[in-house]
Amino acid sequence: xxxxxxxxxxxxxxxxxxxxxxTTVLEDIDLDVDPGxxxxxxxxxxxxxxxxxxxxxGLHPARSGRVxxxxxxxxxxxxxxxxxxxxxxxxxxxxxxxxxxxxxxNVAFGLRSRRPGVPRASxxxxxxRVAQMLELxxxxxxxxxxxxxxxxxxxxxxxxARALAxxxxxxxxxxxxxxxxxxxxxxxxxxxxxxxxxxxxxxxLVTHDQDEALSTADQVxxxxxxxxxxxDTPDALYAGPVDEWxxxxxxxxTILPGTSDGSAVRFELGALPADAPAGPVEVxxxxxxxxVGVGPHGAAPHGAAQHGVEGVVAGREFFGxxxxxxxxxxxxxxxxxxxxxxxxxxxxxxxxxxxxxxxQVLPTDRR
Numbered sequence: 492x493x494x495x496x497x498x499x500x501x502x503x504x505x506x507x508x509x510x511x512x513x514t515t516v517l518e519d520i521d522l523d524v525d526p527g528x529x530x531x532x533x534x535x536x537x538x539x540x541x542x543x544x545x546x547x548x549g550l551h552p553a554r555s556g557r558v559x560x561x562x563x564x565x566x567x568x569x570x571x572x573x574x575x576x577x578x579x580x581x582x583x584x585x586x587x588x589x590x591x592x593x594x595x596x597n598v599a600f601g602l603r604s605r606r607p608g609v610p611r612a613s614x615x616x617x618x619x620r621v622a623q624m625l626e627l628x629x630x631x632x633x634x635x636x637x638x639x640x641x642x643x644x645x646x647x648x649x650x651x652a653r654a655l656a657x658x659x660x661x662x663x664x665x666x667x668x669x670x671x672x673x674x675x676x677x678x679x680x681x682x683x684x685x686x687x688x689x690x691x692x693x694x695x696l697v698t699h700d701q702d703e704a705l706s707t708a709d710q711v712x713x714x715x716x717x718x719x720x721x722x723d724t725p726d727a728l729y730a731g732p733v734d735e736w737x738x739x740x741x742x743x744x745t746i747l748p749g750t751s752d753g754s755a756v757r758f759e760l761g762a763l764p765a766d767a768p769a770g771p772v773e774v775x776x777x778x779x780x781x782x783v784g785v786g787p788h789g790a791a792p793h794g795a796a797q798h799g800v801e802g803v804v805a806g807r808e809f810f811g812x813x814x815x816x817x818x819x820x821x822x823x824x825x826x827x828x829x830x831x832x833x834x835x836x837x838x839x840x841x842x843x844x845x846x847x848x849x850x851q852v853l854p855t856d857r858r
Contacts, residue, residue, distance in 0.1 A: 492562050494693035495661055496526040496545070500556030500566070502539075502546050516542045517717045520556065524710070527691045529684070531704035534714035535740070537639040540697045542715070544663050545693070548581055549574030560660050580654030580662040584669050586646040589637040594649050595621050595634035601657045621794035624652035627686060645677050651683060655690060662687065668703065680707055701741050705729060713737055731851055737776045738851065743815075745826035749774040756852050759824060760800055763848040775851040778815060781828035783836060802844045806838050818844060818857075836837070 497570035500520040505513050524530045532540045545551035548570055558566035560579070565572040565627045580601070588597045598621045602612045612620065625631050628648040628668075638646055647667055654662050667683070668676040684707045687694050698704050704711050704795055705725040712722045721733045732738035735746055749758030751772045756765040758774045805825070806817035819825050828844070836842055 492524040493559070494526040494528065494561055495522075495695065496524055496559040497547070500543070500546065500558065501554045502551060503554060512639070515717060517546070517723045520719060521714055522719065522722060523585060524693055524695060527689065527693055527698070529694045529699060529707060529709045531696045531708035531711045531713060533701065533711055533741075535697060535699060538714040540714050540716040541665065544695065544697045546666055547610060547661075548579050548663055549577050576655070578660040580657065580659035582647070582650045582654050582662065582667045583665045584666045586638070586650040587655075588649055590638050593634065594625070594630065594638070594641070596634050597638070597649055598624050598652045598656050601653055620656055624656050626650045627655070627690070629682070633729055641757075643671050643716070644679050646670070647679060651686065655692065660693065662692050662694045666698055669700075693715040701740045705741070713740065715853055732775065735773060735853060743778050743827050745776045747774045747776060747824070748807035751852060759820070759822065760844065760846045763846070763850055765850065765852045767852040768854065771855045773853040773855055775853060776826060778827040780847050780850065781818070781826060782845045783816065783818070783828050783830065788829070800844045802842055804838050804840050804842060805836065807836070807838055809833060818842070820844065
């Protein structure tokens with residue numbers, strides 16, 4: 492049984508003015524999350540991902556479809572179980588802690604159960620649970636502090652502790668790291684993923700950050716214009732996008748025209764084996780697949796599909812752990828190459844270019 496099952500879900504918003512039509516934001520959404528699984532809902536702004544989260548949480552009505560939590564129907568068309576009765580924990584982007592309550596009181600808030608038939612925890616039970624949660628998120632000595640006395644990362648940990656304290660069936664993360672600086676964002680999402688894995692909590696993360704989705708989730712759903720375009724594991728999604736839009740959205744790439752004979756694909760950088768129907772195709776080349784050699788006629792490093800394709804380094808961006816090169820071939824084609832470390836190719840230098848397979852091949856009618 493799925494921990495979360497969504498079938499045929501559609502939702503939208505009423506017209507803003509008289510005479511206008513209602514807005515459809517989600518249409519015919521189907522997805523499942525296994526118990527203890529971590530699903531990322533990835534998409535650009537306005538694609539409907541936050542509306543999906545709000546419908547699951549009970550903060551926005553559906554127009555049609557069903558949502559089940561561990562087999563229990565919580566959404567049936569426009570009817571639904573009240574939010575406080577769904578056993579869902581929510582961690583918003585800005586933490587949204589009560590500013591007048593200390594950390595311990597914020598975490599304890601969710602333990603004051605309002606679910607029918609569930610007895611309210613005693614004060615001693617609440618204090619014990621709060622201590623457990625603060626220990627879990629690495630803040631055992633900060634229970635007496637007020638939210639304004641905490642860093643941004645600490646506030647998000649408190650928000651996570653508050654969401655986990657009642658033992659929810661599902662935790663929803665609404666872009667919880669977006670307001671943090673880049674370094675802290677990476678550190679905190681790694682810590683949060685470890686905590687959720689340790690507790691076995693089923694989780695849905697809503698994000699527009701491709702790196703965040705690919706690095707934290709077991710499964711990734713890509714939304715576009717209110718519909719699911721693809722659902723897959725992070726590695727399968729990156730290596731096998733269903734169309735050009737997904738290929739470009741989940742990472743840097745260059746799309747090159749090519750021709751398949753059924754067993755191999757030929758394109759500007761050479762030929763590689765490929766399982767694709769015969770005919771015109773589009774070849775997806777990721778920057779880490781592009782191999783750069785020294786000199787106009789030097790061989791590209793071992794593994795290139797073809798060596799001797801000449802290009803010029805038009806630009807470079809150094810990121811510490813790697814360097815992203817902007818290359819321009821003599822044909823005018825531009826592509827990206829990502830090499831580890833500082834690299835050794837200066838802007839304006841002439842290089843030989845190849846590509847290491849396998850490459851993803853898309854039929855031209857799937858643009």
